[in-house]
Amino acid sequence: MKGLLVDDDELYARTLQRSLARKGIETEIALDAASALARAREYLPDFALVDLKLGSDSGLTLIEPLRALRADMQILLVTGYASVATAVESIKRGADDYLPKPAxxxxxxxxxxxxxxxTPIDDIEAAEDTMTPLSRLEWEHIQQALAETEGNISAAARLLGMHRRSLQRKLAKRPGPERRWVDE
Structure with a gap:
């Protein structure tokens, strides 16, 4: 199976590419909408994992052209900004699934x-073992706000709806490594 990873966060895409390669899945990466369509035309992947927010572009606009290239391609939309409205819109446009980031x-x-x-119990246990801690999600959300404001802490704090000093304190406390659940 081969896939196309479309995400403007190159670090996330490369990490996901390595993880999928360990499972025997070959993938190509595209960092924007234009290169995604170009790669899809030459590569004809079995699936596409498309980020909703691609810089100034929207991953929603890629669903129909990707489906036109290959009708049986599975299209998964992923986003750090999950909402019912975008989930419904992605399915209406032809996406096969909608996943919150980090997937x-x-x-x-x-x-x-x-x-x-x-079994359903295995699914619950797998989710408990792999869930991302809130501190990590908060850190990633803050980093995204900083990227959108080009590193301006005051503007990022306004975007996040918090005081600048509160944001500075949170930035000083980088989250530690993820921990696995241990039954005692």
Whole structure:
């Protein structure tokens, strides 16, 4: 199986590409809408994982052209800004699934129909083992706000609806490594 990862966050895309390669899935990366369509035309992937927000572009605009290139292509829309409105819009346009970011490899494989848990209990346990801590999600959200404001802490604080000093304190507390759930 081969796929196309469309995301303007190159670090996230490369990390996901390596993780999928360990599962035997070959992928190509496109960092914007134009290069995504060009890569899809030459590569003809089995699936496309498309970020909703691609800089100034929207991943929603890629769904129909990708579907036109290959009708059986599975199209998964991923976003850090999940909402009911964009989920409905993506499905109306032809996406096969809508996943919140950061989407884990098991979640992606399940969405593609490549991996299914043996029982609902396994699914719950897998989610508990792989859930991203709130501190990490908050950190990533802050980093995205900083990127959008080109590193301006005051503007990022306004965008996030918090005081500048509060944001500075949060930035000083970089979250630690993720921990696994341990039953005692």
């Amino acid at each position: 884990t490899v098991p979640t992606i494989l399940r969405a593609l129909g490549l991996e299914t848990p043996a």
